[in-house]
Amino acid sequence: MITVFLMGIALFIFFVTFAMYWSSSKPNGILWFGVSLPAHALHNEELQRLQNLCRTMYIRYGALTLLMLLPMLLVHAYVSLAVIYLFLWAGLMMTLLRIPFVRTHRSFAELKRKNEWFVGEKRIIRMDTRLSNALHSKEAKLSLFWYLVPALIALLPFGFNVSGDASYIVHAAGGTALGMTLLLFIITASFYRMKPRVYTVNSEINILLNQTARRRWSRLWFGIALVGSCTAAITAYAETLNEGTAGIIWSLGMFSFSIVPILGVVCVHNSLKKLEAVALAGEQEILYTDDDEYWMNGTTYNNPNDRSIMVPKRIGIGTTINIGTKTGKYIYYGLFVFVAVVIIGTGWISVQAEFSTPVMKIGDSGTVKIQFPMYNYSFALEDVLELKLVDQLPEGG
8 A cells, every 4th residue: 555655656756747847848038958049049940850859769768667656566565665766766767858858958059059149148147136125025025033843843852752673763763853843944045045036127126026936935945845844743652652644644744745735836837937927028128147157067057256045946856056156065965864864764764664673661560562663553561451472454454
């Protein structure tokens, strides 16, 4: 049952990732495969040929990654192995689907240089003084002090009375939630320092789009931190119960950590794109800057001349990190370390739970203790009314 649940998570992640890369195969304003192009170049036959070739590669690589999910069914009896395989598959899936995009991006960039298809001015930084002042208002962003709430909730697991291997699980859940809260706090603070985007000469439109983006993204990241901390606290509390509810809670926690943030990001991104389309409809003086040289493979922003730590993504949704800044480098590589710690920790906990044997001890005080990585259970020996050897587990756990 849990393996089917993991397969559902894998399919959801696959279709979201596939849709993101597939959408890049269609022109989005002046962007096509992460390359800014003038309107007349969008009808170039060579670019359209490369587009069709890339879509064919997407379909082939997509089918290959779906076939690579089948081995998960072979380890369905071992949940820990299925969880580890899910992580390995997700990393390989994202790597494979990125290959067609990178190849096509480089071909597009080469044709752009060859034909001198430049859009707007290069190395130009535009400022809107009214916009800069408006973004410092309380209405434009969520106070960073709100992150104290998920941080305090993430500390709750450290106060639960558990012993043995279960204490490791409880502390790992609290530590992961606390680390996620800190990471989202840093991302939000960096996002507030991001250079505002000047869309047009109309200051009112610039203020509307930038204020709305900051308000919605900051609330989303706070919400993700809050969901993560609450999930960790509930999961840790399940370890203190005397019933077999920990497995169900862990499954729900995995769902909230993987599905809820993705849905939130997609909803915020789509709402902002709709607002942008409506606000810019009819505007005659939309401003463009050709900064392709700062985008590595069309996805990674590296501009040491830009002090902004966070910038809007060219491909996909949300914002990305400017690794040309010192703080950006710390965040960028810190994300890899954080993800590695979470994956290794989750895999280790799963393997422990799968291949560990419960231990029962009777203390001198007449207390019977059963220890297991996913739960602890204890009761007084005097409460035992009957001992019976059974061939099957009783209903109800």
